Amino acid sequence: MNKIVAKFGGSNLKKKEDIQKLVRVIKAYDKPMVIVVSAFYGITNHLIKSMVEVKKDESHIETLVHFLRQLKAEAIEENFESKEWQDKTMKAVESRIRELSRYLTGIHYIGDVPEFVEDVILSYGERLSSLVLAAILQSQGIDAEEALPEDMPLLTDGEFGNATVDYDKAAPHVQERLKENKIYVVPGFYGVSENGKVTLLGRGGSDYSAAAIARCLGAESLDVWKDVDGFMSANPKLVPSAKRVTQLSYAEAAELSYFGASILHPRTVEPLKEVGIPIHIGNIDAFDGIIEPRTVVQATETVTEQIIKSVTYSDDFCILKLRGAGVGLKKGVLAKITVALDRAGINIKSVITSQVVINLLLSAKDIKKAFDIVEKLELSAVTELTATEQLSTIAVVGEGILDQPGVAGRMFMALAQKEINVRMIVSGASVVASYFMVANTDRDAAIEAIHQEFFD
Structure with missing residues (x-):
């Protein structure tokens, strides 16, 4: 049976207890799969702000480093029972933060942010998430491994800031790298060009990168976990009587995403509709131990009695x-x-x-x-x-x-x-x-x- 690709976004990583919710969902699948993660909520905005600030003032590097170190230390302390695992994971986090710090130092000295440097820096929010989550799963006896897009490689067309995955070229590499019967944790949001440069897949592009990996693997489904109840007939904050939409076609989901429904990134449907891989939207806050989608996006086109969904x-x-x-x-x-x-x-x-x-x-x-x-x-x-x-x-x-x-x-x-x-x-x-x-x-x-x- 083909693997499932599951995506967990920043909305799943807002509060201290969110990682444990995420781990419970992963355990409930009870099968080898690929997990794609976003940055912890708000980190990408911190990285964007820091790139602007460090051009003139080098002290902002230490401010960001302190923020990231403290945030990850709290997550590690709360999610590891073993002191040995805490120390091991924090050491790996420190190493990755030092890499980020070197890029920011380069920005300060040249007084500019080249496109390829910006893409690398913004990828570190996801890199830190994948590192920590993979270690948490390993510490609980789960056969898990972090897999970075550059190590596959997840090849793109090379456009900085808003790249597109080259599915035909990437697929053999992705299949080979993720072939073992274990859980792989992949940072979303970026791929790499043919010459090895990190290229972002557009702001909020972790959904799209998960969809691209699902296509490359011929996945059973792409399961996107949110903190809301799937697609609704309207925004419940504006319309309290809004109803959950249980079935959507690819075209319907793409239009809703493009025009503001924040359930999926607008490009998520793009890699999947040609090969018919369904998208399952789950609500992590409503999870009761059973993997059950709240909304299913698939090729089937259904016309409802009221026409409008x-x-x-x-x-x-x-x-x-x-x-x-x-x-x-x-x-x-x-x-x-x-x-x-x-x-x-x-x-x-x-x-x-x-x-x-x-x-x-x-x-x-x-x-x-x-x-x-x-x-x-x-x-x-x-x-x-x-x-x-x-x-x-x-x-x-x-x-x-x-x-x-x-x-x-x-x-x-x-x-x-x-x-x-x-x-x-x-x-x-x-x-x-x-x-x-x-x-x-x-x-x-x-x-x-x-x-x-x-x-x-």
């Missing part, structure tokens, strides 16, 4: 509008814009066009920079360039949403009854999702109105 949102959207009578007729306008923004490292989330307007949906952090870049292009077809304030994008997701008459009518009637103005509507780009944009102040009311219309 979930309504979610993202506040990270702004619109860059390019208006002009010739933007839809003059060739090359959009090409020049996209090339310029790509060179500046700005991701275009979506493009919506008419004959007289091009609307670029961008992240809020990029909107000012994008405006300046496009303005400098001095495009003759563009007579007016404007940037909207930050808006909320609400996505309504469900198989059959485009095929069932009346779904859009019910949705927008519900919004109209609450006097909510819709700034922009996109439907048809995805067969399982429609999305629209409203003012931030209308977001909560819009979600409640739609959920009430279809679920209550």
